[in-house]
Amino acid sequence: MSTTKQAHILLVDDDPNLLKLLGIRLKSEGFVITTALSGQEALKILNKESIDLVISDLKMDEMDGLDLFVEVQKSYSGLPVIILTAHGSIPDAVLATQQGVFGFLTKPVDKDALYKAIENALAQSFGNKANGDEWDENFITKSPIMLQVIEQAKMVALSEVSILINGASGTGKEVLAKAIHQASHRKNKPFIAINCGALPEQLLESELFxxxxxxxTGAVANRDGLFKAADGGTLFLDEIGDMPFSLQVKLLRVIQERKVRPLGANSDIDIDVRIISATHRNLIEAMEKNEFREDLYYRLNVVNLKLPTLNERSEDVPLLANLLLKKIAAKNKPSVKSFSPEALKKLASAKWPGNIRQLVNVIEQCVAITNATVINDTLIDKALQQESNSFTTLTEAKNQFEATYLKKILHMTKGNVTQAARLSDRNRTELYKLFAKHDLDPQDFK
Known part of the structure; x- marks a missing residue:
């Protein structure tokens, strides 16, 4: 039988022998199979795994197949469910189909009928994605906050308005920007990203325009900027809040006139570019401090999308962790298969100042240092401790660098502030302020 991809099927039955037999049969067809002995166990698996289809027995203790279907639809609307029963009856079948169950088959299940039902269910599931829903396939979430952001993004994707994405570092701002591009009319044109805080002013100006x-000096040939390279598509300006003030004026002109003039050129070039920008900064505060232009802010912030931190969507941590483990282990150490329940609890309850980026780092560390197939809570503790020791904010990192630099230069000059000022290209007054900030006394280095 043919499917659009290797599907992941969840089998649910309180008879372990039938569960094993059906699992073996479907694995031989190339499906990825996960099994559950009860409806409650199935719901726990759905919280952790990415499932394409559920096949459940109808008659089970505590939660039968129809009750399971109702619960599945509450959290995973659109996930197809096929019900199997040894007690098939017309009323059961009618009730199941009225509630939206994709298929209803009587045991012993005819092999061809089962495969046809599976193929049809997966064709519908994957067909939806083929018709345009794949734009959000990189978002693994059941968080109401995140689902609302995704819905808002889908609504504005087909428009041409500029979008400003707010969110802390590591929350997935570029992932959202790419998804919006993919859902837009520009999806077959370039998506180009640049970090506006990562380059010196002149180099950033050259890169953009x-x-x-x-x-x-060093301009040995003509060069198109990123606006020109993104023509017809989307330009993603990451960390727009860190763009030098003088360049903000030039960016505003490009947005208003839809023309760009390269450095040193005498004429403009027409461009057709949609701009999506992002920042971790509070641009309202930046405007009040005259660090960000108000007119540019309103040009960029036609629609505002705010990404939640990982702590604000903590229910997604197990889902993300399991998905990331599969990807990381497949690339680096395929023998690592899963987390222990205690390890998942540790991850779910941890604080994540570095958001998804930090979660990735923790899982990469665990995979690297384990020889077991299951990652336990001790490994999680160790990785989290290393991350908490190494992860700092940008402000903290700058302060650490300043303190280290000042100590080094004071050692080199044996506490001579005049020489230190000359070496650091700073005046004495500024250096004394920095010494006071870091509680350093030049006399201690003489």
Whole structure:
């Protein structure tokens, strides 16, 4: 039988022998199979695994197949469910189909009928994605906050308005920007991203707008900028809040006139680019401090999307952790298969100042240092401790660098502030302020 991809099927039956037999049969067809002996166990698996289809027995203790279907639809609307029963009856079948169950088959199940039902269910499930829903396939979530952001993003994707994404570092701002591009009319054109805080001003200006040969030292040839390269598509300006103030004026002109002039050029170039920008900063506060232009802010912030931190969507941690483990282990150490229940509890209850990026680092560390097939809570504790020791905010990192640099230069000059000022290209007054900030006394280095 053919399917659009290797599907992951969850089998649910309180008879372990029938569960094993059906699992073996479907594995031989190339499906990935996970099994559960009860409806409650199935719901726990759905919280952790990415499942494409559920096949459940009808008659089970505590929660029968129809009750399970109702619970599945509450949290995973659209996930197809096929019901099997040894006590098939017309009323059961009618009730099941009225409630939305995809298929209803009587045991002993005819092999061809089962495979046809599976193929049809998966064709519908994957067909939805083929018709345009794949734009959000990188979002693994059951968080109401995150689902609302995704819904808002889908609504504005087909428009041409500029979008500003707010969110802390590591929350997935670029992932959301790419998804919006993929859901837009521009999806077959370039998506180009640049971090506006990662380059010096002149280099950033050249990267964005391009330059002509000889326009500055090192410009040995003409070069198109990223606006030109993204023509027809989307330009993602990450950390727009860190863009130098003087460049903000030039960016505003490009947005208003839809023209760009390369450095050193005498004429403009027409461009057709949608701009999505992102920042971790509070731009309202930046405007009040005259660090960000108000007119540019309103040009960029036509629609605002705010990504939650990982702590604000903690219910997603087990889902994300299991997905990341599969990807990381497959690339680095396929023998690592899963987390222990205690390890997942540790991950779910941990604080994540570095958000999803930090979660990735923790799982990469665990995979690297384990020889077991299951990652336990002790490994999670160790990785979290290393992360908490190594992870710092940008402000903390800058302060650490400043303190280290000042100590080094004071050692080199034996506490001579005049020489230290000359070496650091700073005046004495500024250096004394920095010494006070870091509680350093030049006399201690003489």
């Amino acid at each position: 391009g330059h002509t040969k000889g326009s500055f």
